[in-house]
Amino acid sequence: MSGYPQIRLRPNAERLLIKGHPWVFSGAVAERHPDAHRGSIVDVHNDAGRFIARGTCNPGAEIVVRILTRQADAQIDGAFLRARIERAVALRRGNPLLQSSDAMRLVHGESDGLPGLIVDDYAGWLVFQIHTAGMEALRAPIITAILDVVDPKGLFERSDVGTRRAEGLHDRPTGPIAGDEPPALIEFTEGEVQLAADVRRGQKTGFFLDQRDNRLLLGRIADGRSILNCFAFSGGFSAHAMRGGATSTLDIDIAPRALALGRRNVVANGDAPARAIAADAFAFLDTLSEGNGPRYGAVVVDPPSLVRKSRDVKSAMGVYTKLNRNALRLVENGGYLLASSCSTRITDEDFFQIIRRAASGARVHTRMVARTHHAADHPVDPAFPEGRYLTSALVQVDRD
Known part of the structure; x- marks a missing residue:
């Protein structure tokens, strides 16, 4: 027993x-x-x-x-947690797909055998989140294990996520737990792109690390193109586009604080014109697509999750379709739409149909030239399909 x-x-x-x-x-x-x-x-x-x-x-x-x-003789203690965290960190440190950045996810919940625990590394500064009651009960040995395995510059907690309330937990105060207190903005790199994250107030743990591959993808096709970046947050896509040779960038986000950090990130990577507008991106695209406004060499559409429950899928697909239809209307001939969904219940096939219907509604011919998912530091266990949430498509527009 x-x-x-x-x-x-x-x-x-x-x-x-x-x-x-x-x-x-x-x-x-x-x-x-x-x-x-x-x-x-x-x-x-x-x-x-x-x-x-x-x-x-x-x-x-x-x-x-x-x-x-699933091992009957395994004791759930500090040694167990340390072994799990060691394995998760080793998988990232040794992965050649992750060598281009000094910011990455080190522990990704269920996919690393630690459900409810997130640990992100920003150039040696660690930020962790506890989402579940089980991880909350193990909080003290988890902190000890993280510090033993990684020896970070500092460890900062952001256990202020809505999923805790579904577990019957209150938010914990955000703040430093061990080591030095992080700077107001933590600087890190993705390839040649210089970025900064606000781990105190930024979304998730401070940055959308899961979109790294898509940012790198945009940077590769940005040369000579104007960029419209919707739901821009802190400007990561535009920063990559600027470094990639974009002729201009326009960031749209409802949060002025995020746009201020976004401008910093964009201008750190080039001197082409960079603008930002604080606006609801849904309404902005509605208005711009109905007029004779400018067209762009690439439009990025990366909205927040629109699906909370299974019954929301049908209505969310309608919203996603309209959103991407409006975006496609703003893409110049030969330009690109980079579209994403971070809604777990929107499948790859659902998203394919969203893009197909959006193209029909926009009356443009499109070619889907790339499909992407989570970056390699956000792995998905095939036995846990609920772990899939990010699906993206790079679509080229042909108006001839």
């Missing part, structure tokens, strides 16, 4: 777990030991009493157990 309280499943409910899926949903649970409380480590057994897996428990949540291991 392990000594961990048990959760017993309904008949046949272990099938996905045996195939590697890391979640036990509330509907799969037949019995729960009274000591299996929020944040505790539990053993999951099938209906016949056979051990299936071990993980963290949150009986009040839709996901009751998040799996940490």
Whole structure:
């Protein structure tokens, strides 16, 4: 006996777990030991009493157990957490696909066997987030393990994400945990592009590291082109375009603070004209596409997630279609649309159909010349399809 309280499943409910899926949903649970409380480590057994897996428990949540291991003799302690973090860091440090940047994700939740934990590295400054009750209960040994494995300049916490509320958790105050306090802006590089992140107030942990490959892609096709960057945040796409030889950039975002950092990032990488407008990008594209406004050599459309629940998919696809239709109307002949969706429930096929319908609505002929997903530091475990969320397409426009 392990000594961990048990959760017993309904008949046949272990099938996905045996195939590697890391979640036990509330509907799969037949019995729960009274000591299996929020944040505790539990053993999951099938209906016949056979051990299936071990993980963290949150009986009040839709996901009751998040799996940490399928080894019955594994103890969930500081040594276990250190080993997991060591493995995750080693996979990034040794990956040739990640050698062009000194900012990357080091721990990516379920894909690294640590569900609910995010750790990002910005040129030696680490920022971590705890999303789940299980990781919250393990917070102290997690911090120790991170510091032992990486020895960063400083460790900063950003456990202020909405997913915590679904777990019954309050936000933690953001701030430094160990080492030096990070500067107001942390400078880092992606290829030859100079960037800066605000880890205190920026979205996610300070920057959208998962879009790195798409930023590099835009930089490769930007030479001699004007760029319209919608939902620009802190200007990463425009900074890459500027470094790649763009003739001008225009950033659109609703947040003036983000645009101010964006301007800094853009002008650090070239001296072509760079403008920014604080506006709702949805409404901006609506207005611009209806008139005889300028056309651009490339338009970037990277909106926030539009889908919270499965029932939202149909309406979200309509919004995505209209958004990309309007963007395509603004692309010059031979130019490009770089479009993304970060909505987990929008599949690759859904996004393909969105682009197809958008092109039809814009009355332009298009060629999809590239499809991309998460950068290599945001890996996806095939046993965990819910881990897929970013899908993107580079589309060339032919108006002849």
